[in-house]
Amino acid sequence: xxxxxKGFRDINPEINRLxxxxxxxxxxxxxxxxxxxxxxxxxxYADSLGKYxxxxxxxxxxxxxxxxxxxxxxxxxxxxxxxxxxxxxxxxNHFLTMRYDLTAPLSRVYAEKIWSPSLINQxxxxxxxxxxxxxYGPVFRFEAKLDPxxxxxxxxxxxxxxxxxxxxxxxxxxxxxxxxxxxxxIQRATYRVKVNNRKVLKGVLIGCGIADEKLEQDVLRIxxxxxxxxxxxxxxxxxKGRKDASGAxxxxxxxxxxxxxxxARFLEGFSETPSRSQLLAHLSNTYxxxxxxxxxxxxxxxxxxxxNKLGYAENxxxxxxxxxRGMAYYTGPVFEVESLSTFIDEKGRERRVGAICGGGRYDGxxxxxxxxxxxxxGASIGVDxxxxxxxxxxxxxxxxxxxxxxxxxxxxxxxEYQMIAAELRAHDIPTxxxxxxxxxxxxxxxxxxxxxSPVAILLGGDELEKGxxxxxxxxxxxxxxxxxxxxxxxxxxxxxxxxxxxxxTHVKEILTQKD
RNA sequence: GCUACUGUAGCUCAGUUGGUUAGAGCGCUUGACUGUGGAUCAAGAGGUCAGUGGUUCGAGUCCACUCAGUAGUACCA
Numbered sequence: 258x259x260x261x262x263k264g265f266r267d268i269n270p271e272i273n274r275l276x277x278x279x280x281x282x283x284x285x286x287x288x289x290x291x292x293x294x295x296x297x298x299x300x301x302y303a304d305s306l307g308k309y310x311x312x313x314x315x316x317x318x319x320x321x322x323x324x325x326x327x328x329x330x331x332x333x334x335x336x337x338x339x340x341x342x343x344x345x346x347x348x349x350n351h352f353l354t355m356r357y358d359l360t361a362p363l364s365r366v367y368a369e370k371i372w373s374p375s376l377i378n379q380x381x382x383x384x385x386x387x388x389x390x391x392x393y394g395p396v397f398r399f400e401a402k403l404d405p406x407x408x409x410x411x412x413x414x415x416x417x418x419x420x421x422x423x424x425x426x427x428x429x430x431x432x433x434x435x436x437x438x439x440x441x442x443i444q445r446a447t448y449r450v451k452v453n454n455r456k457v458l459k460g461v462l463i464g465c466g467i468a469d470e471k472l473e474q475d476v477l478r479i480x481x482x483x484x485x486x487x488x489x490x491x492x493x494x495x496x497k498g499r500k501d502a503s504g505a506x507x508x509x510x511x512x513x514x515x516x517x518x519x520x521a522r523f524l525e526g527f528s529e530t531p532s533r534s535q536l537l538a539h540l541s542n543t544y545x546x547x548x549x550x551x552x553x554x555x556x557x558x559x560x561x562x563x564x565n566k567l568g569y570a571e572n573x574x575x576x577x578x579x580x581x582r583g584m585a586y587y588t589g590p591v592f593e594v595e596s597l598s599t600f601i602d603e604k605g606r607e608r609r610v611g612a613i614c615g616g617g618r619y620d621g622x623x624x625x626x627x628x629x630x631x632x633x634x635g636a637s638i639g640v641d642x643x644x645x646x647x648x649x650x651x652x653x654x655x656x657x658x659x660x661x662x663x664x665x666x667x668x669x670x671x672x673e674y675q676m677i678a679a680e681l682r683a684h685d686i687p688t689x690x691x692x693x694x695x696x697x698x699x700x701x702x703x704x705x706x707x708x709x710s711p712v713a714i715l716l717g718g719d720e721l722e723k724g725x726x727x728x729x730x731x732x733x734x735x736x737x738x739x740x741x742x743x744x745x746x747x748x749x750x751x752x753x754x755x756x757x758x759x760x761x762t763h764v765k766e767i768l769t770q771k772d
Numbered sequence: 773g774c775u776a777c778u779g780u781a782g783c784u785c786a787g788u789u790g791g792u793u794a795g796a797g798c799g800c801u802u803g804a805c806u807g808u809g810g811a812u813c814a815a816g817a818g819g820u821c822a823g824u825g826g827u828u829c830g831a832g833u834c835c836a837c838u839c840a841g842u843a844g845u846a847c848c849a
Binding site for chain 1: 773805808809840842846849
């Protein structure tokens with residue numbers, strides 16, 4: 258049997274409806290804030306996408322890569338074609354990579370399209386142009402192990418502001434996320450936008466004597482897991498390591514105990530979720546160690562002030578001092594949206610979906626491509642993750658009505674059926690004619706049910722002669738089918754013979770009925 | 773990647789201490805029903821018991837390995 262690749266999905270109409278609902282509602286909010294819609298290719302030169310470069314002609318760690326079949330010239334760092342000793346251009350089959358997020362392509366677009374090449378030599382006296390875009394589409398990651406709800410192809414829905422260092426643009430990210438989720442139909446009580454600042458964490462760690470970047474990343478990674486492994490687990494992993502419940506051994510960082518204590522004290526300060534203002538007060542009273550910390554704190558205070566004025570209170574946006582986000586490239590504020598909704602899995606356990614959005618400030622991303630520091634901030638909705646959440650928690654019921662179905666009683670009347678369908682379509686009523694080979698009436702009406710048709714049109718020789726059609730209200734019929742005994746009575750209610758000229762009016766009437 | 777568990781029809785599962793031709797419900801197909809489903813009845817299709825090797829007179833059942841799935845854990849742009 259043919260098979261699809263694991264980690265890739267077939268998207269059925271139901272998932273598609275949900276997916277596009279999310280995209281349409283969120284995009285409208287993004288547009289409202291002035292973001293414009295861009296798309297970029299699914300494949301990019303590997304070099305454009307950052308540090309996850311392939312090292313062989315195979316799938317490299319985490320990404321899908323392959324050689325471009327076309328031979329193209331190689332460029333050096335200053336953008337000139339490289340030549341061999343005899344002056345011939347060096348050509349190569351470049352490495353191409355399928356995008357693993359939408360942010361790396363964004364920085365490529367910015368560098369290539371927005372940053373005019375004529376300005377590349379003026380970088381010392383140059384103010385980066387402003388660029389605000391939203392984008393959605395599939396991204397690809399090679400995952401060796403696939404957790405439920407994690408795929409190799411999945412959709413993201415990003416919005417980013419490139420060219421602003423203002424904390425106001427960070428505050429705006431929180432507002433956009435909050436607005437977008439509510440536009441999608443997520444109840445305010447069921448999500449929280451969480452905000453932290455990498456600069457604060459960095460400052461604290463420097464205060465603890467951790468300045469080495471690699472070590473900093475390791476410590477942050479462990480802090481990030483605090484809500485999962487608890488305070489105790491964090492301390493063990495910072496120290497000598499631990500054994501988890503399944504018996505797997507997790508290596509520790511072997512920090513000395515005074516460092517661990519200092520980090521623990523920092524985290525303990527927030528064991529009870531404090532309000533934004535409490536947190537700011539606590540931070541400023543306790544840690545005034547260094548410049549980067551102060552800068553981070555000041556940014557958080559600005560974000561807080563703006564959110565307060567604009568009505569984004571603690572029930573929408575909170576500060577979480579242990580929030581890290583995995584990505585190394587974040588340089589300032591980081592964002593994550595946590596869903597508070599729970600669902601019961603098939604084994605009866607209560608579970609959560611977790612993070613449904615993520616983002617942050619990444620002032621160094623464009624710099625990696627063109628050597629110029631361009632501040633940028635933004636976030637992304639995990640479309641499929643969110644869709645999964647809405648399905649599992651049954652939080653959103655999308656109203657969907659399928660097409661009217663014209664039942665084919667008598668194949669010789671096909672032209673008549675086509676005319677009926679055309680008439681309904683001309684009035685913007687989606688209409689389908691049954692073309693299946695299983696002609697039984699039962700089959701045709703089951704088909705109508707499956708495609709969620711509201712109405713079936715029945716017409717045979719008798720009706721044709723009388724100049725009428727029979728219109729059956731399938732939604733009403735379904736409602737009544739449970740408790741009706743007398744079939745004729747039921748038929749009378751759910752089904753009506755109307756004059757051919759009244760068809761459109763009658764169908765419209767049924768369609769506008771609310772259940 | 774590591775640890776544990778699971779793998780029988782499209783789905784959910786039963787299958788005795790190893791014993792003849794592997795079952796049920798739901799779903800599916802056809803018909804009763806040459807013009808009215810969400811009912812009934814009847815018939816039917818559908819299985820390399822995840823795969824390979826082994827133990828045995830005999831394996832769905834026991835053993836080993838492989839693969840896949842689930843849960844936890846690690847990594848995660």
